[in-house]
Amino acid sequence: GAGVSQSPRYKVAKRGQDVALRCDPISGHVSLFWYQQALGQGPEFLTYFQNEAQLDKSGLPSDRFFAERPEGSVSTLKIQRTQQEDSAVYLCASTGTGVKTRYEQYFGPGTRLTVT
Amino acid sequence: SQKIEQNSEALNIQEGKTATLTCNYTNYSPAYLQWYRQDPGRGPVFLLLIRENEKEKRKERLKVTFDTTLKQSLFHITASQPADSATYLCALLMNRDDKIIFGKGTRLHILP
Structure with a gap:
């Protein structure tokens, strides 16, 4: 596709519900990143995939957070038993493999999660 | 940790x-x-990258400097326009295989 897409754009969940957030990276992009962005803050790293391999999940705040990318393309971030502190914008980004562009992150529009 | x-x-x-x-x-x-x-309701958009061995990088009206002695980068927009109003995020990549660390960003308002 033309850019990174994310769905849904907005999600309201009641505390305790499970949610699944989807990311479609740019076609051919090998690396995929998930970030959490609270209001007025910069994006905070959650996890990183290279193809289907999850190489770094050190930013996941708890074991309620789980991410997967089974075929090395689309990725899903799942949050179980949502809590109010999970309310934030969840951003997905992908990068290419070119020597000059491998560090340029292309971001999706984000999913705004509100836990009530 | 890096701040x-x-x-x-x-x-x-x-x-x-x-x-x-x-x-x-x-x-x-x-x-x-x-x-x-970053514009409201949107994801960040990459502007410029500068390496630790580079002092300055330019792209159209944008200029970035990198001073490793001062541990500081300056980001300049010349001939600013109202359309330049947005939040600008600084991000560090500690080494080539590491994750990116973002700052909180600065909101810039260009007044007509």
Whole structure:
């Protein structure tokens, strides 16, 4: 596709519900990143995939957070038993493999999660 | 751990002037330093990358400097326009295989 897409754009969940957030990276992009962005803050790293391999999940705040990318393309971030502190914008980004562009992150529009 | 400090207050600049945003970091210098632009309700957009062995990088009306002695990067927008109003994020990549660390961003308002 033309850019990174994310769905849904907005999600309201009641505390305790499970949610699944989807990311479609740019076609051919090998690396995929998930970030959490609270209001007025910069994006905070959650996890990183290279193809289907999850190489770094050190930013996941708890074991309620789980991410997967089974075929090395689309990725899903799942949050179980949502809590109010999970309310934030969840951003997905992908990068290419070119020597000059491998560090340029292309971001999706984000999913705004509100836990009530 | 690495910390990034950007202008905490919003920056108001008159149209046509040069806007200068500051990014300071602690600890070790990153291998790469990046600047992104973020508009409300949108994801960040990559603008420029500068390497630790580079002093300055330019792209159209944008200029980034990188001073590893001061542990500081400056981001300049010359001939600023109201359309340049956005939040600008500084981001560090400590080494080529590491994750990116973002600052909180600086909100820039260009006044017509």
